[in-house]
Amino acid sequence: MTRYPPAEISRALLGALVGIAISGASARFLPGTAEALPWLIAPMGASAVLLFAVPASPLAQPWPVFGGNVISSAIGLAAYFLLPDPLLAAAVGVSVAIAVMMVFGCLHPPGGACALLAATATQPIDDQGFWFLLAPVAINTAALLFIAWAFNNAIGRSYPHRPAPAPSPTALGVQLDDIRAAMDDATRLDVLPGDVVALLRDAETRALDRRLGRLPVEAIMDTDIATVLPWESIYRARAVIVQRSVKSLPVVDEERRVIGIVSIIDLFTRDVVELEPVEDMMTTDVTTIRAETHVADLIPLMTAQGYKILPVVDADDHLVGLITRGTLIAVLHRALLGE
Helix, strand or coil, X not given: CCCCCHHHHHHHHHHHHHHHHHHHHHHHCCCCCCCCCCCCCCHHHHHHHHHHHCCCCHHHCHHHHHHHHHHHHHHHHHHHHHCCCHHHHHHHHHHHHHHHHHHCCCCCHHHHHHHHHHHCCCHHHHHHHHHHHHXXXXXXXXXXXXXXXXHHHHCCCCCCCCCCCCCCCCCCCCCHHHHHHHHHHCCCCCCCHHHHHHHHHHXXXXXXXXXXXXXXXXXXXXXXXXXXXXXXXXXXXXXXXXHHXXXXXXXXXXXXXXXXXXXXXXXXXXXXXXXXXXXXXXXCCCCCEECCCEHHHHHHHHCCCCCCEEEEECCCCEEEEEEEHHHHHHHHHHHHCCC
């Protein structure tokens, strides 16, 4: 669980205290407000959590807060008046409100509570009808937003939240646009350590793509490939490895489709019969990549997943090249030097 320092707790406490008090008072003393209506609705408490505890959250920005609460309340009221069954009205109101908030970019969790409150309307809300959207929903929300703006900026927080300026460009450094693009691809708003790691890796890949101009694998792969057929002998495979000074050999069929791979470790450290066919000892679980794959996509394969060699195939799965870890390192080195 996140541990908040005492100063942050105090700020959230004071901000919510002032915000809720003024939000309620603004509706309570507004001339013409129906006396039977609540002058402060419960979802404002949830909005206060976001506005004063995590004001930088995308869910706590002005449009999500105001649009989420008011639009969701309208949808909840519509469900209440159109559907006679309260349970059905509640389910439809909340679910449709969530979808509409997502469509209009104003997703705000308390908006779901606003929809539920309106869809299960009490008699005073029923009497007020759609005027309920103005008082107390819109008035509560607008007052809370005003206090959040004044309070957060008064204590040194930037609200509405404004991102930090982009860093100076570097050769392969992750830039603001890389982070923003990676965040656009993210599907979750709750963030865990693993999510941050995945986000940074995505941003790093985008930075590398930008630097290399989305260079395809076929531009750097080795096309002079030594291969063996599955029925060729281990003696033959050893001779090819020594002659070509390579550490691994793809095993291909007559149509040059990769069906396995043998390494120098397999061939020279295991007790095998030299006339034994290669297929008896080859590794058949082989990962291949397409020639159009971007070089940046090789990094997770050759680092996190530990591949040292990757056969490159065309659209028909025919072997057309080979990528080694050494080749990738050379390309990254040139990119870092700006060549």
